Amino acid sequence: MENEQMTAEKLLDIKDLAIEYHTDEAVIYAVNHVSLSINKGETVGLVGETGAGKTSIARCILGILPIPPAKVISGEISYYGKDLLKYSEREMRKIRGNKIAMIFQDPMTALNPIETVGFQIAETIKQHNKISPAEAYQRTCDMLELVGISAERFKDFPHQFSGGMKQRVVIAMALACNPELLLADEPTTALDVTIQAQVLEMMLSLKEKFQTSVVMITHDLGLVAGFCDKVAVVYAGEIVESGTVEDIYDRANHPYTLGLFASLPKLNATEKRLKPIKGLMPDPTNLPDGCRFYERCPDAKDECSKSSPQEVEIAPGHTVKCFFAGGK
């Protein structure tokens, strides 16, 4: 296993990425110097609360940040040794939907309501492949069947599908060109648990079949446990802890990660009260100077408010951004 990881080929390497949103009132520091790498065939979970910057990272990879107000301040996203951030829009269009695809959070709004689902899937296929309309039709039907929707529904409109089915259509569209990297932004948040289980099971089998790398953006730690190989915990635009799922679930070290796990209601719990993390995430327009988690941290010391901690590798591949990383 270890050996496999050593030799695994890097697909995407994000270095020192910083994204700001400039509005009339203030500058929002959404992503603050994030580094993350994704290997071929690997699933990386990006976990964090609302407003932590998870979606901004994914949108930046795909080059669909709303610029302005968004602004990429620094960093590079290297994909096969080339920096995606330097690609022109024309070059990016060849990659988007073809090599890198995204599943959006809300299937109700991700589809065009006035085109049939078949047309929308075929559109992606035709955009990136030189094939005849008949072939495109055939591939669209195959994709629909693959995600468990009968090909007879090619000519149905999005409103004729239920939420779970719509999400399958969105997934079919994302997978239509057999991308190398799939960015899944809360793909099951809008779905019921039983439908979520169906969609996840399907994504797992498709992932294995096509050896797709996946970045799974979610706030659900339960979902990550069953789906991901690696996890990066995002807080206030920074990755505060990252490692394999075993590192995070068995040997979590950052106080924020520990707090997240403690605040979850457990199915086998006996205690009568939950243990919330006190306070709120800092305002991204006005981030504190020192450690971003200082105000909420149960183990904070004076030095934490003065300077920002560096990332420390406490075990191979397991990094923690805390002054007291590794020790307790």
Next chain:
Amino acid sequence: MPALLQVKDLKKYFKTNRGMLHAVDGINFSLEAGKTLGVVGESGCGKSTLGRTILHLLDPTDGQIFFEGNDITNPGKKELHKLREEMQIIFQDPYSSLDPRKSVSEAIMEPLKIQGVLSKEEMRAEVMDLMETVGLAARYENTFPHELDGGRRQRIGIARALSLKPKFIVCDEPVSALDVSIQAQVINLMLDLQEKRGLAYMFVTHDLSVVKYISDDIMVMYLGQMVEMAPADELFRDTRHPYTQALLSAIPIPDIHNQTKRILLHGELTSPINPDPGCRFVARCRYAAEGCPQMQTLEECSPRHFVACCRYKELEEIDITE
């Protein structure tokens, strides 16, 4: 002593172009003071409609509702006004359930104003009291909802619901719009309030780990009907109905060593419009058999544990994990 709330064969149908939509179809339960009934089910199963029908935000089609022993199924205008003091609701979405043009104190004061018993000064004192109770600092008195985060907004919703000192509160997915670290804060607040004020909650949610945590009894609904009801621990330990089994197995568990095998349901909810008599789960059930299309009756399989499945006794023999 009669139960605080008793619901008998409650039905709520909606008229649609394609026929009658059976949103709530024959629900029975009773709830005692200071206890919590969790109601779980998928979207569209009628759990919110049930809560709203009990509160008379919707008029019941059939059945009876008793509150403290009195029949409140068809209250008069005055009686309803009085009932509103006793029964309140906390809404799901703290973003859309608050009037954007009312400040925090105005929002919390509104029910008191309508009640019209207290003087202006008394109301203000009461509002400050309530804000303290739900953990909103006094400096937020004149801020507006858009200036606050979801957790604080939901605290306003809770303060509003508490303002008339009700005995029973319907909590309609009160924490599902909140992040986990904030969710835990709000749940703890609700538990504290229940302890201090002896509130009874009907906690409507689709989040099964939250409901296990907060409930005394849990009711599982499927397409307007109750399929299983049991004390919280027992429901998870001794699950009888095939739907409940599938539902519980689908909860993602934040633990990499104890991943349970998911029971995958095929298909989705069938239409609640003019449903066939008989088991509504039959199309998705792994154990569907010949007898199933008949009307299911609720049976008490052990004390306080009810299940509506004609095959539950046979199913005990089958290993559900296979």
